[in-house]
Amino acid sequence: xxxxxxIVTDFLIIGSGVAGLRAAIELAQAGDVVxxxxxxxxxxxxxxxxxxxxxxxxxxxxxxxxxxxTLKAGDGLCREDAVRVLVEEGPERIAELIRWGAEFDRQGSxxxxxxxxxxxxxxxxxxxxxxxxxxxxxxxxxxxxxxxNIRRMPFSMSMDLVTDGESCFGAYxxxxxxxxxILARATVLATGGAGQLFARTTNPRVATSDGMAMAxxxxxxxxxxxxxxxxxTVLYAPSAPQFLLxxxxxxxxxxLLNIYGERFMKNYHPDGELAPRDVVSRSIISEMVKTxxxxxxLDLTHLDGExxxxxxxxxxxxxxxxxxxxxxxRIPVSPAAHYTMGGxxxxxxxxxxxxxxxxxxxxxxxxxxxxxRLASNSLLEGLVYGARAGRAAIDDALxxxxxxxxxxxxxxxxxxxxxxxxxxxxxxxRLMWEKVGIIRCNESxxxxxxxxxxxxxxxxxxxxxxxxxxxxxxxxxARVITEAAYHRLCSIGAHYRSDYPEKEGCYFxxxxxxxxxxxxxxxxxxxx
Ligand code: FAD
Ligand code: SIN
Numbered sequence: 001x002x003x004x005x006x007i008v009t010d011f012l013i014i015g016s017g018v019a020g021l022r023a024a025i026e027l028a029q030a031g032d033v034v035x036x037x038x039x040x041x042x043x044x045x046x047x048x049x050x051x052x053x054x055x056x057x058x059x060x061x062x063x064x065x066x067x068x069x070t071l072k073a074g075d076g077l078c079r080e081d082a083v084r085v086l087v088e089e090g091p092e093r094i095a096e097l098i099r100w101g102a103e104f105d106r107q108g109s110x111x112x113x114x115x116x117x118x119x120x121x122x123x124x125x126x127x128x129x130x131x132x133x134x135x136x137x138x139x140x141x142x143x144x145x146x147x148x149n150i151r152r153m154p155f156s157m158s159m160d161l162v163t164d165g166e167s168c169f170g171a172y173x174x175x176x177x178x179x180x181x182i183l184a185r186a187t188v189l190a191t192g193g194a195g196q197l198f199a200r201t202t203n204p205r206v207a208t209s210d211g212m213a214m215a216x217x218x219x220x221x222x223x224x225x226x227x228x229x230x231x232x233t234v235l236y237a238p239s240a241p242q243f244l245l246x247x248x249x250x251x252x253x254x255x256l257l258n259i260y261g262e263r264f265m266k267n268y269h270p271d272g273e274l275a276p277r278d279v280v281s282r283s284i285i286s287e288m289v290k291t292x293x294x295x296x297x298l299d300l301t302h303l304d305g306e307x308x309x310x311x312x313x314x315x316x317x318x319x320x321x322x323x324x325x326x327x328x329x330r331i332p333v334s335p336a337a338h339y340t341m342g343g344x345x346x347x348x349x350x351x352x353x354x355x356x357x358x359x360x361x362x363x364x365x366x367x368x369x370x371x372x373r374l375a376s377n378s379l380l381e382g383l384v385y386g387a388r389a390g391r392a393a394i395d396d397a398l399x400x401x402x403x404x405x406x407x408x409x410x411x412x413x414x415x416x417x418x419x420x421x422x423x424x425x426x427x428x429x430r431l432m433w434e435k436v437g438i439i440r441c442n443e444s445x446x447x448x449x450x451x452x453x454x455x456x457x458x459x460x461x462x463x464x465x466x467x468x469x470x471x472x473x474x475x476x477x478a479r480v481i482t483e484a485a486y487h488r489l490c491s492i493g494a495h496y497r498s499d500y501p502e503k504e505g506c507y508f509x510x511x512x513x514x515x516x517x518x519x520x521x522x523x524x525x526x527x528x
Pocket of ligand 1: 014015016017018019020036037038039041042043044045046047048049050051052053054132133156157158159190191192193202203204206207208210211244338339360361362363375376377378379380382
């Protein structure tokens with residue numbers, strides 16, 4: 001066996017978005033912490049979050065109303081205890097963030113709250129107009145830097161968990177092309193979502209579902225992986241990136257038009273442009289099909305130009321780079337994969353089915369989002385559940401003597417390589433977008449299952465490059481998403497089957513048990 005450098009710490013955190021950083025701050029009170037992250041510290045979905053963070057703190061709002069709105073958006077599949085924790089602990093986590101230096105936008109001395117789809121109150125706090133995530137990430141990184149016992153390891157990609165099948169003892173990590181073993185008394189997976197599995201996505205390049213795939217390979221229970229949220233308004237312009245046009249733009253009065261300049265959302269839902277995201281995304285697809293076009297338009301030209309520049313400075317600047325002036329031009333948009341509602345099954349304290357392994361943020365599934373996440377609830381989730389997972393990891397950490405220092409993986413003799421990685425990556429992303437995307441059916445899902453099954457032998461080796469590991473992770477997670485979507489023979493929230501459009505019989509959670517040799521077993525946990 002190749003001798004690998006071993007680092008021993010009390011707590012290992014994988015990922016440095018809002019959930020991982022908030023967990024690190026909690027854990028630093030109880031021992032030494034290592035934070036490994038795949039790229040620079042700030043590179044994450046958190047960094048690009050625009051619209052804001054939802055929290056019941058305005059004079060016109062109540063925690064109970066935030067609770068109800070979240071349940072309604074989740075379409076009957078939210079776990080109520082998890083939602084209660086989110087809305088009740090949210091205000092304290094935000095107040096703490098403000099004490100640590102977060103500058104949310106204000107009207108005079110009062111915090112300014114905006115509106116987003118499916119919120120019955122203006123409750124979304126924002127920073128620098130449309131750079132809310134960047135502000136939260138900045139404050140958390142600054143806070144983490146205050147702790148001498150938090151060791152930061154950027155450009156370090158976790159490869160797999162160190163586990164004997166009963167407990168988790170840390171992770172194998174690719175540190176600048178060199179595998180190292182990090183042993184820890186508790187490990188927190190906070191690696192974010194799976195957006196990169198789809199050809200069109202708002203997610204950054206790092207969002208390749210690594211944490212989910214590591215958990216799947218370790219046999220950890222997963223939940224509701226079929227629920228992928230597609231954001232309705234993502235820039236659609238030749239040579240432009242798949243850049244998000246925040247829902248807050250519709251909250252401030254932006255409207256959707258088809259290519260003939262007709263407003264169409266009221267034909268689909270009484271709430272028009274502010275209907276739940278899944279409804280708006282499907283309505284856009286339907287309008288694109290009807291008008292044989294590749295996009296619709298987001299139109300803000302009737303709003304005050306100076307207000308738009310002030311309210312959405314980052315979006316204004318980015319669109320201008322592609323010759324689109326949001327104050328004068330209609331912006332071409334179409335939907336893209338945005339958020340993974342399912343993930344590693346956890347309790348409300350971030351405990352997973354594997355002892356010593358905790359999880360928080362988008363990689364996890366507490367059940368807080370049900371079948372469809374309420375806009376701007378995920379930054380709050382990262383803060384609330386990051387802190388909770390940290391506290392549980394302190395309480396349940398393994399004793400030092402329990403660490404299995406002898407466990408290892410046999411690299412060196414067995415290394416594999418994958419030919420044509422970029423082509424295969426594109427192939428998987430197209431497959432998922434076309435066959436497991438916004439509208440699914442038996443035929444499309446069967447084709448995806450078969451294609452993914454055929455890819456398994458190609459990605460089943462031991463790898464030590466980031467590209468190969470990412471592709472392996474993408475295929476492993478794509479299979480689980482596809483299986484769960486294939487077996488849910490009904491439509492609810494973000495999961496829509498054209499062959500089973502009814503909601504009847506759909507009130508269950510998919511509890512997914514990954515097994516030996518890539519086997520996937522799915523059990524239904526019925527609600528109510
Ligand atoms: P992330 O912030 O994605 O962080 C994951 C971290 O894990 C990253 O540091 C990544 O590099 C690291 N990582 C991944 N794999 C590995 C690995 N193998 N090894 C080591 N490190 C790894 N939500 C809202 O509530 N409000 C919004 O306004 C909003 N806007 C959004 C806009 C965009 C464009 C996007 C993409 C998302 C938006 N969301 C928004 C969703 C929200 O940003 C995310 O759900 C949330 O930030 C996830 O936080 P996280 O800490 O779980 O994961
Ligand atoms: C947005 O600004 O539209 C994204 C908000 C979110 O995903 O919560």
